[in-house]
Amino acid sequence: MNWGMKNRISRIIKPKTGRCVMLAVDHGYFQGPTTGLSDLGKTVEPLLPYADALMITRGAIRNWIDPAVDIPIILRVSGGQSILKELSNEIITTNIDDAIRINASAITCSVYVGGEYEKETIDNLSKLVDEGEKYGIPVLAVTAVGKEMARDARYLGLASRICVEIGAHMIKTYYTEDFGKVVEACGNVPVVIAGGKKLPEMEALQMAYNAVSDGAVGVDMGRNIFQSDSPVGMIQAVRAIVHEGKSADEAYEIYEQSK
Ligand code: R5P
Numbered sequence: 001m002n003w004g005m006k007n008r009i010s011r012i013i014k015p016k017t018g019r020c021v022m023l024a025v026d027h028g029y030f031q032g033p034t035t036g037l038s039d040l041g042k043t044v045e046p047l048l049p050y051a052d053a054l055m056i057t058r059g060a061i062r063n064w065i066d067p068a069v070d071i072p073i074i075l076r077v078s079g080g081q082s083i084l085k086e087l088s089n090e091i092i093t094t095n096i097d098d099a100i101r102i103n104a105s106a107i108t109c110s111v112y113v114g115g116e117y118e119k120e121t122i123d124n125l126s127k128l129v130d131e132g133e134k135y136g137i138p139v140l141a142v143t144a145v146g147k148e149m150a151r152d153a154r155y156l157g158l159a160s161r162i163c164v165e166i167g168a169h170m171i172k173t174y175y176t177e178d179f180g181k182v183v184e185a186c187g188n189v190p191v192v193i194a195g196g197k198k199l200p201e202m203e204a205l206q207m208a209y210n211a212v213s214d215g216a217v218g219v220d221m222g223r224n225i226f227q228s229d230s231p232v233g234m235i236q237a238v239r240a241i242v243h244e245g246k247s248a249d250e251a252y253e254i255y256e257q258s259k
């Protein structure tokens with residue numbers, strides 16, 4: 001791995017703890033004005049001091065984020081589908097030149113293993129890896145799960161390992177029972193979990209705790225933070241689990257006290 005690639009990863013996965021809290025706000029790229037993100041800038045601004053990286057599209061960053069902000073950007077460079085159509089029909093929407101202009105610390109696309117356009121999404125990932133390797137920009141592969149896919153360790157391990165074999169530098173997947181097997185399938189490639197649909201706060205915190213206990217380096221969480229009744233309290237609580245090794249109960253206290 002070249003110096004630039006290592007340096008960019010170190011901006012995201014903090015060397016002090018080897019962990020990271022990514023804040024995902026890229027949902028609009030296929031589902032439009034997601035609850036909590038209509039005024040994306042207003043939602044994100046108070047959360048930034050507690051996030052290690054921001055996962056976002058180029059349109060959202062240019063419209064809602066101050067360029068003077070001090071946060072590594074994980075740039076969502078894929079899209080082309082919507083919730084009204086086949087989700088796996090994804091293309092690369094942002095070229096590497098624009099990712100460099102934005103000063104992205106990483107680029108990301110989704111891979112739909114088992115989906116109708118499985119091959120095309122794996123091809124998207126392989127092209128991003130080629131571009132990323134050329135310029136020292138790491139690629140975060142998201143194992144997207146179609147409606148019909150089981151989110152079990154066997155499937156997520158299969159999807160994650162395929163992304164590793166294609167060359168992804170970081171993997172984002174879902175938490176599941178036997179999550180340690182998913183992490184194991186990825187070898188030395190760091191794994192983070194998505195939060196998924198909004199859960200009661202305690203459940204989301206327990207999931208984050210279980211994921212890092214099972215070997216994830218952290219989370220790339222969106223709705224369970226920005227759709228909480230206390231988004232700042234929630235990201236502080238998640239941070240305490242990820243970086244300070246707090247239990248879910250201890251983290252819940254942080255969330256409760258913030259209200
Ligand atoms: C989905 O592919 C999007 O990239 C989101 O960033 C991702 O699902 C994480 O957000 P959430 O925690 O809301 O699931």
